[in-house]
Amino acid sequence: MFGRHARRELEDRVTRLETGERPRASRERIAAGEGARRAWGDGFGLLATRALQVIIVLILTTAVIWGMRELTTVVIPILLALIFASTFAPVTEWLRRRRVPAALAAVIVLLGIVALLTGVGWLVVWAVRDQWDDLSAQAQDGFAQVVEWSKTLPFMPDEAQLHEWGEQIVDFLTSAQFGSGALAGVGVVTNFITGLVLMIVVLFFFLKDGPTIWRFLLRPFSGEALARAERSGTKVVETLGSYVRGTAGVAAVDAVGIGIGLLILQVPLALPLAALVFVLAFIPIVGATVAGILAALVALVANGPINAIIVVGVVIVVNQLEGNFLQPVLMGRALKLHSLVILLALTIGTVLSGILGAVLAVPIAAVAWGVIKVWDGPDTPAKWARPHRRQ
Known part of the structure; x- marks a missing residue:
């Protein structure tokens, strides 16, 4: 009986196979x-x-952002070391072409970076330190005059609201947190020193063994992935170097131009204001606006409203020259990001890491856009980022 049942199943399977029935x-x-x-x-x-x-x-x-925030003491120094190494990469390559040993070239460039940053920092601190109290007092007086004038306008908020806004803005611009908040507290000082030492060490190895480290990181890749990684790495170094060198040049020209204008108009504290212009120029859009507001408030208190309006005009002219002439020449049009992208990057960077995040946000955004532009080839952006061809 079992044999008949098995034979029947086999016949059914043969029939289904012959008829194609499943x-x-x-x-x-x-x-x-x-x-x-x-x-x-x-x-x-x-x-x-x-x-x-x-x-x-x-x-x-x-998850990546959370991890980076938890490891800020490590991530920020490495990122700053990468930025400085990319900025001074032409100097390092020039020394190596002159057959200078890699270690000696790294030491020379590192000492030059330390000397340059120390000199710029000393000039800024020297210009601002002794006159910071006068600068903050005149900025507060100037804001108070603007508030008094605004009371005469029919569409302005009430006095209490204006007073609250004024206190918030003035406290931010003139408080120790704005100038040296990063050094407040023993724990923060310790983290700062640790990060500084780590950045110097990492920067030395980036300058000395940068190509070797990069080749090691490329070992997992092959074929098209390897070519894409090589293009991306080259673009990162080029973008960071061009951005920082261009921004430093633009900041210096802005500081000199606005400083000369303030001296001609006989505005007090012209040197500290010019130093602040140089520092704040590393925060695109927002930095120039804050520096212009401070200069106009000081001019309003010292020389009256007409002088303050002229100062505003000088700041606007210098900013227009920067945006339309200096940035394309010094930084290249390829690195020029849309203002909306810059504002969004600044907002995200400030929320995540404060003032340091605002400074680093724009170069990171520029690097991301640069990598996208070479994703599928030396001059071929990623498919989704390519412009549509008009028929």
Whole structure:
């Protein structure tokens, strides 16, 4: 009996194979699979797929940002070392072409960086330190005069609201937190010294063994992935170096131009204001605005409203020359980001890491855009970032 049952099953299988008929369970599984594919293949399914992909990307991005914030003492020094190494890469390459040993070239460049930063820092501190109290007092008096004048306008907020806004702005601009908040507290000082030492050590090895370190990091890649990684690394170094060198040049020209204008107009504290212009110029858009406001408030208190208006005009002219002439020449049009992108990057950087985040946000955004522009080739952006061809 068992033999007849087995023979009947075998005959049924042969019949199904000959006729192309599938077993019922297989047909049900196939139907279920086709139904699932149809469900994920229509418009709602595609939307769900994209939403799931976006959620995964956001989770990974959040995890990376959280990890970087937890390891700020390590991440920030490495990032600053990379920026300085990229900025002075032409000097390092020039020394190596002159057959200077790698270690000696790294020491020479590192000492030059330390001397340059120390000199610039000393000039800024020397210019601002002794006159900071006068500068803050005149800025507060100037803001008070602006508030008094605004009371005569019919559309301005009430006095209490203006007073509250004024206290918040003046406290931020003239407080110790704005000038030296990063050094407040023993723990923060310790982290600062640790980060500074780590940055110097990492910078030395980047200057000495940068190409070797980069080749080691490229070992997992091959083929097109290797070519893409090489293009991206070259673009990162070029973008960071061009951005920092260009920004420093623009900041110096801004400081000299506005400083000369303040001296001609006989505005007090012209040298400290010019030093602040140089420092704040490393924060695009916002820095120039803050520096112009401070200069105008001091001119308002010292020389009256007409002089303050002229100072505002000088700041606007210098900023226009910077945006339309200096930046394209010193930094290249390829590095010029849209103002909206800059503002968004500044906001995100400030929220995540304060003033240091605001300073680093724009070069990081420029690097990201630069990598996207060489993603599929030396002059071929990623597919989604390419402009549409008009028919």
